[in-house]
Amino acid sequence: MIRILAAGDVIGKPGRKALAKLLPLARETFKPDIVIVNGENAAGGFGLTKKIYDQFINNFGIDCVTMGNHWHDKPEIHNFAPTAERLVLPANMMNVGDNALAFRVLQTADGTPFAVINLIGKAFMHADNRDFFKPVDDILANLPSQCRIRIVDFHGEATSEKQALGHYLKGRASLVYGTHSHVPTADERIFEGGTGYTTDLGMTGPYDSVIGIRTEAALLRMQTGDRKRFEPATNDLWFCFVLADIDPTNGKCIKIERFRWEWDVIKKRLELDDSEEGI
Numbered sequence: 001m002i003r004i005l006a007a008g009d010v011i012g013k014p015g016r017k018a019l020a021k022l023l024p025l026a027r028e029t030f031k032p033d034i035v036i037v038n039g040e041n042a043a044g045g046f047g048l049t050k051k052i053y054d055q056f057i058n059n060f061g062i063d064c065v066t067m068g069n070h071w072h073d074k075p076e077i078h079n080f081a082p083t084a085e086r087l088v089l090p091a092n093m094m095n096v097g098d099n100a101l102a103f104r105v106l107q108t109a110d111g112t113p114f115a116v117i118n119l120i121g122k123a124f125m126h127a128d129n130r131d132f133f134k135p136v137d138d139i140l141a142n143l144p145s146q147c148r149i150r151i152v153d154f155h156g157e158a159t160s161e162k163q164a165l166g167h168y169l170k171g172r173a174s175l176v177y178g179t180h181s182h183v184p185t186a187d188e189r190i191f192e193g194g195t196g197y198t199t200d201l202g203m204t205g206p207y208d209s210v211i212g213i214r215t216e217a218a219l220l221r222m223q224t225g226d227r228k229r230f231e232p233a234t235n236d237l238w239f240c241f242v243l244a245d246i247d248p249t250n251g252k253c254i255k256i257e258r259f260r261w262e263w264d265v266i267k268k269r270l271e272l273d274d275s276e277e278g279i
Helices: 012-030 050-059 077-083 133-141 159-168 215-224 263-270
Strands: 002-007 034-038 064-066 103-107 113-120 149-155 175-179 189-191 195-198 237-246 253-262
Touching (some): 002 012, 002 149, 002 175, 012 050, 012 237, 012 253, 034 149, 050 064, 050 077, 064 113, 113 133, 159 175, 175 237, 195 237, 237 263, 253 263
Parallel strands (some): 002 034, 034 064, 113 149, 175 195
Antiparallel strands (some): 002 237, 103 113, 237 253
């Protein structure tokens, strides 16, 4: 059995703190073989830098970083994305022209191959995003036959699109989950054919906020149209993730479970250090 831990959108430094503090505890508790996070909001809430990508891989031991509509917000990513072996971009986004950047075939510590695929929605997203069905078909068709574990992060606004893709990939993907809404959904299940599914993982970051952004700035923009700069909030950190157990011989999901860990609660209970050193 191979255990996957997939965590939702990491929001700025507060999200990185939640990840740094709680991922080690999750590793100790659940012993995941694969850890995947969505990193498109990791740098100040918008985009990803090389420094943070390296921190995720080298310091946090994350196996793969998926992205979304903010993947290009930090211009430096254009320099390192083509050679970043554990970074995937959304295949059908209007400014991603190569499926080769939209999936990675990697290995667990024991040598079990697994693939991670990234797609993006069309509804309520950029009008020029392309169809997501054909790219995922093309990627799946070209994966090595021995790679039975296939994981899909679908970064989308519309729950209908996420659920539609989950059904479309029944029996062809091991795990399909949604990101982007920053709100965890309570619909984890296993589809016919052994595909684990949940509509959205939720974010890893500050929930005393409006989807991770300081509440006062979000309200001001909604009420007046004022374009005051959005910044991540800082309070009430949650680490939201799912665990999925996969049979490596056939790629079928045999168990999926969601978790919501609150840093303030766990810190108090376990008397953990609250410092931000190294984050």
